[in-house]
Amino acid sequence: MSSTPSRVMADRERLQGLEDMNRTIKRLIELAVGGLASMFDPERQLFCFRLKKTESGMVREGVSRRYTMMTLMGLKRLEETGAASPIAIGPVLEGLLANLDWVDNVGDLGVLLWFCAIVAPQRLAEVERRLNVASALVHSRHARQGHTMELAWFLTGLSHAKLACPEKKPDHKDLAIETYRMLIKNQGEQGIFGHVASNGNLAGMIRGRIGSFADQVYPIYAMTKFSQAYGDKSAIERALDCTLTICEAQGSLGQWWWHYDSATGRVAGRLPVFSVHQHAMGPMALLALGEATQSEFAPWIYRGLQWIRRNELALDMEDASVKVVWRSIYRSTPRRMLQTAMALLGQREDEQSRHGLHVMWECRPYELGWLLYAFAKWNRQ
Numbered sequence: 001m002s003s004t005p006s007r008v009m010a011d012r013e014r015l016q017g018l019e020d021m022n023r024t025i026k027r028l029i030e031l032a033v034g035g036l037a038s039m040f041d042p043e044r045q046l047f048c049f050r051l052k053k054t055e056s057g058m059v060r061e062g063v064s065r066r067y068t069m070m071t072l073m074g075l076k077r078l079e080e081t082g083a084a085s086p087i088a089i090g091p092v093l094e095g096l097l098a099n100l101d102w103v104d105n106v107g108d109l110g111v112l113l114w115f116c117a118i119v120a121p122q123r124l125a126e127v128e129r130r131l132n133v134a135s136a137l138v139h140s141r142h143a144r145q146g147h148t149m150e151l152a153w154f155l156t157g158l159s160h161a162k163l164a165c166p167e168k169k170p171d172h173k174d175l176a177i178e179t180y181r182m183l184i185k186n187q188g189e190q191g192i193f194g195h196v197a198s199n200g201n202l203a204g205m206i207r208g209r210i211g212s213f214a215d216q217v218y219p220i221y222a223m224t225k226f227s228q229a230y231g232d233k234s235a236i237e238r239a240l241d242c243t244l245t246i247c248e249a250q251g252s253l254g255q256w257w258w259h260y261d262s263a264t265g266r267v268a269g270r271l272p273v274f275s276v277h278q279h280a281m282g283p284m285a286l287l288a289l290g291e292a293t294q295s296e297f298a299p300w301i302y303r304g305l306q307w308i309r310r311n312e313l314a315l316d317m318e319d320a321s322v323k324v325v326w327r328s329i330y331r332s333t334p335r336r337m338l339q340t341a342m343a344l345l346g347q348r349e350d351e352q353s354r355h356g357l358h359v360m361w362e363c364r365p366y367e368l369g370w371l372l373y374a375f376a377k378w379n380r381q
Contacts, residue, residue: 021302025375028279028305028318028325032368033078035323036071037086039365045095047071051324053361058322065102067366068092069115074372076119081376093120100130106140107150109133113157117164124161125168133158134175143182146197148211151183152218159225173230180226183219184238186211190265191241193219210259210268213277216246217285224288239289247300253311254303256282272330272360275317278304279325280370287374313357324363325371331356 039048041063049062072092075085096112103109109131116124127133137143142150158176161168186194186208193215198208220242223235245265249257256277259269282304286297308317308325317326333356 018298021298021305024302024305024308025378028308028371029078029375031318031320031323031325032074032371033083033086035363036075036365036368038323039071039363039368040087045092047365050362050364051322053322058324064365065096066108066111067364067369068096069111070366070373071369073115073118074369074376077376078372083376089119093123097123097127100127103131105150106136106143107147107153109136109140110150110152110154110157114153114160117157117160121161121164124165128161128172133172134170137175137178137182143179146182146186148183148186148193148195148215149218151179151186152215152222155179155183155222155226156218159222159229162229163225176226176230177232180223180232180235183222186215186262187219187238187242188262188265190262191238191243191245192216192260192262192265193242194262209261209263211262212259213246213256213274214281216242216260217277217281220285221288224285224292228292236289236293240293240295243286243289243297247297250300250303251307254278254305254307255311256304271357272328273307273311274328275308275325276327276364276367276370278307280367280374284370284374287378313359315359317359325367327360327362327364327367329357329359332358 035051036047038058039051039060040046041048041060044063046063046065047068048060049064049067050060052059052061072087072089075087075089079085079089096115100112103112112127112131113124113133116127136154140150143154155176158172158179162171162173162176182197183193186197188194193211194208195211195215196207220239223239226232227235227239246256246260249260249265249267251257251270251273255270255273257267257270258272258274259267261268283301286301289295290297311317312329315329317329318324319326
């Protein structure tokens with residue numbers, strides 16, 4: 001039977017969308033490779049905290065080991081496609097591992113395990129021994145307070161370590177299960193995660209109820225990898241619950257919103273819209289989950305990417321002249337907590353209003369690193 005005209009048209013539109021998405025991804029990867037070179041401090045062998053636009057030009061500020069690890073994971077993914085990294089990964093790795101006194105919280109420990117599993121799995125046993133991974137939850141303030149993002153990073157690190165070295169002992173399965181159980185205590189019925197475990201005071205109740213976009217995508221990714229590493233099918237179902245809720249809430253311009261209400265599943269605060277959510281963190285989580293479940297999230301990923309050039313300000317957030325994607329579009333207001341409270345009462349923001357909107361003229365290296373981590377292999381297909 002021949003295809004109907006409407007089916008043919010739909011297939012053509014889907015093919016055109018994929019071609020447009022492929023071109024966008026290729027362009028962003030080229031920008032990221034060029035931009036990361038200028039964010040690296042060769043004397044300290046670390047990536048900067050941020051690259052900021054000033055009256056005298058682009059200026060590097062600070063350094064960040066956390067951002068360095070995230071960025072190197074993206075560059076490693078790039079190397080695995082046969083492309084060259086603009087930064088030699090080996091010397092930076094050795095510098096990070098030379099002295100581990102900087103690892104003082106469960107989140108950075110999780111990122112370090114994740115980083116070693118991706119970049120240097122042969123160093124995992126050494127790192128675990130030096131940092132006493134088995135007791136990390138007991139001694140971590142972030143773990144005791146139930147910080148969603150940090151718990152997700154730790155669960156991701158444990159899961160990637162297992163996937164990278166499946167025969168290694170100990171495999172920390174019990175620790176991973178305990179971390180997973182702590183993490184899902186912060187998840188509401190609609191799949192949305194609050195920022196921390198709830199406590200009795202008003203501020204604690206709000207923080208326990210409201211979660212950022214990062215509080216959604218890092219758990220989605222963590223639960224996906226936990227399921228793959230340890231065979232827990234319930235983790236995939238929870239990851240899907242969260243994913244379907246944020247996809248349903250995606251804005252008309254493809255925006256991944258900033259704050260979500262774990263009690264209702266609704267958006268609790270729309271701005272800022274961060275470029276890294278659009279071109280890196282959202283795709284990273286959705287592509288991992290899609291691969292694990294054989295699900296298709298390309299339409300939501302593509303709409304998110306389109307926001308980079310078709311946003312509330314009709315401004316191209318890519319800047320090829322300095323090889324960055326500008327950090328965010330935000331609304332200047334000192335009343336963010338009031339806006340969140342109003343959102344909880346059901347009052348909605350006008351998502352396309354330009355009133356009071358500004359661009360944050362900076363870029364952080366992990367943003368481009370996660371972009372490469374998400375898309376380097378896609379670009380090779």
